[in-house]
Amino acid sequence: LDPSKRNSLQRCICDGDLVIVYERHDRIKAVKVQKGLDFQNRFGVFKLSDWIGQPFGSKVLSNKGGFIYLLAPTPELWTLVLSHRTQILYLADISFVISYLEVVPGCLVLESGTGSGSLTTSLARAVAPSGHVYTFDFHAQRATLAREDFERNGLSSLVTVSVRDIQGEGFPEEFCGAADSVFLDLPQPWLALPSVRKMLKQDGVLCSFSPCIEQVQHSCEVLTSGFTDPNVRLIGDMQQLILDIRTFEVLLRTYEIREERMTTSEADHESPVGPMRKKRHCTPHDVDDSQGERTATTVTARPCQESRGHTGYLTFARLACS
Ligand code: SAM
Missing domain, CATH: 3.10.330.20 (Vcp-like ATPase; Chain A, domain 2)
Structure with a gap:
């Protein structure tokens, strides 16, 4: 790792x-x-x-x-095998978060809560070799166990775990204006948003994961109030604004991939994108017309019955200056 x-x-x-x-x-x-x-x-x-x-x-x-x-x-496999001390983020969310949070090598990322460290492990890989993830959880035992996992997995130089109530106290002042990205997976994320705004660099991005839409609505109300908040931070004569507030619902759909053999008549093949391909959305691998009929091995994809569906909502926002 x-x-x-x-x-x-x-x-x-x-x-x-x-x-x-x-x-x-x-x-x-x-x-x-x-x-x-x-x-x-x-x-x-x-x-x-x-x-x-x-x-x-x-x-x-x-x-x-x-x-x-x-x-x-790899971080992907670690997410599948780690010991669950909390609910965790899975790859559908993790890949989306890292890409839309614009986490790249060298970034300074703030995260809360750490939970089981599933997302943190992928964040660590994304910021390596010169960036750092500072992750906070108010549950001391969870923080200790996560720290032990990161040490065992050789991630200590990329991740620092601290015990802190982020909803109550906000992120430490030492990170003021230093964070490229902030990620929240908290029960009441809106309580942490005033602190997040202080932590983000100009153009820095926030992402908040929430399983239900009521939490999203509450967070978005607080984010939009940034436009009129009299306590808004001023840099020179520029006003800092929260912009580009966007919420995505992540819906996981697993597809079962199968190879199937199918036979069609010559007539079906008049067009290079004939009915066989159109109907089945398939890619023929193998065609044999020795019998006047053609047999093709095709790959088909069907949604699995046990798809888990909704994982959660991801709300992104950017700190910009006017
Ligand atoms: N994203 C994590 C992962 O992928 O493994 C899972 C996070 S878990 C769902 C939420 C965590 O937030 C819990 O470990 C909980 O202790 C922590 N938490 C809840 N309220 C908090 C607060 N006020 N300050 C800091 N951490 C908090």
């Missing part, structure tokens, strides 16, 4: 490495490789010493001939 060791994806597994053990898409686990220990699952027993020296991505066998894959840890 340490971004300075990004080329580690190509290297071989060493004693002490964190490995993501992949059985299938819903059975993934983080395992620390230690000589002399075993990993056991329903496929049998795997000797961890056998994994040392194997390249990441290898398929390894158990004593009963069952197999698993040994994957290199």
